[in-house]
Amino acid sequence: MTSPVAISENPLDPGLYIVATPIGNLADLSPRAADILSRADIVAVEDSRVTAGLLRHIGIKRPMVPYHDHNAEGVRPGLIARMAQEAVALVSDAGTPLISDPGYKLVRDARAAGHAVVTIPGPCAAIAALTLAGLPTDRFLFCGFLPSKAKARADAIAEVAAVRATLILYESGPRLAACLAALAEGLGDRDAAVTREITKRYEEAVTGTLTTLAARYADSPPRGEIVIVVAPPGEAPPPDAADADAALAEALTRLPVAKAAGEVAKAFGLDRKDLYARALVMRQAADGG
Known part of the structure; x- marks a missing residue:
């Protein structure tokens, strides 16, 4: 276990504190995160057993309220109300809150209520x-x-x-x-x-x-x-000339030459000038020129 956190005499300002926690190695908890947890009035947690272990690791105890997928809608209004006068720390079982969990709604509602929102960054899997x-x-x-x-x-x-x-x-x-x-x-x-x-x-x-x-x-x-x-996909193959011609021919049935060339150039990632020249040839052939 690490040395107990020295609790500051200065209380935290009311609001929401988003605290990233270790994803495996408890030594990855930042000094700032430990300090915020030590001074929070309440900690909103996914699983109180998991967070209790983390708090024991840094030698502190804090009141905890479960906040997770299954109870978030019912618990959130009470947490928002408490932020008016208390510092509420939000943690997940591991890593950065809001990544694959419902925390973003708490942030959204806290900000809408005019409360301060502070992030304490750290580990993210x-x-x-x-x-x-x-x-x-x-x-x-x-x-x-x-x-x-x-x-x-x-x-x-x-x-x-x-x-x-x-x-x-x-x-x-x-x-x-x-x-x-x-x-x-x-x-x-x-x-x-x-x-x-x-x-x-x-x-x-x-x-x-x-x-x-x-x-x-x-x-x-x-x-x-x-x-x-x-890994990302490899380089895309060059557009098929026959497909581009077919698209250009279709565009010429409803658009002037310049606009038809521009539309197909954008869709296929081709050079607009080349398509314009090609469209002129196609229009002349269609007109019997």
């Missing part, structure tokens, strides 16, 4: 996994948990298939292989990484193609919290 994966980081999309049913999962994957960004997903061990196989089917056999036990003793990042990873975990689902990171 999605970002930690991205740093471990060795995949492009310039653009990424957090997808949370995919649906468990096959059709809904396939539909969700189809929605992001064309996004030119690295994808980050959360998953459980028993569902991992099926999820990886579905990703391979919907996205193609892209490079990916399966990260687990981040910041803990057995932290690992296993890399490979989606089909290779699906096969690896088919008969041996791993334990622990899992984050999947998937």
Whole structure:
């Protein structure tokens, strides 16, 4: 256990404090986060048993109120009311609140009520996994948990298939292989990484193609919290000339040459001047010139 936190004599201003907590290694709790937790009038938690362990680790006790998916609608008004005179700290079981949990509604309503909202940043499994994966980081999309049913999962994957960004997903061990196989089917056999036990003793990042990873975990689902990171799609193939011609011919039936060329250039990512010249030829041929 770490040394007990020295509680400041200065009380916190009333409002909402969003406090990131460790995702595995308790030493990752920042000094600022520990200080805020030590001075909060109340801590809104996912699971009081989990947060109690964290508070014991830093040698403090604070009043806790459960706030999670199943009770948020009923509990939120009371928390908002208390923020007028008390400091309310919001934590999740692990990582940054509001990432894959209902916290954003508490932030929205707190701000609408005129209360101060302060964030105390720290660990986040999605970002930690991205740093471990060795995949492009310039653009990424957090997808949370995919649906468990096959059709809904396939539909969700189809929605992001064309996004030119690295994808980050959360998953459980028993569902991992099926999820990886579905990703391979919907996205193609892209490079990916399966990260687990981040910041803990057995932290690992296993890399490979989606089909290779699906096969690896088919008969041996791993334990622990899992984050999947998937590479963005490869370069798109050049537009088919016949398809562009067909689109241009259709556009010429309802638009002047310049506007038809502009519409098709935008849709296909082609040069407008080249399409304009092509459209002139097509118009002249249609007019019998």
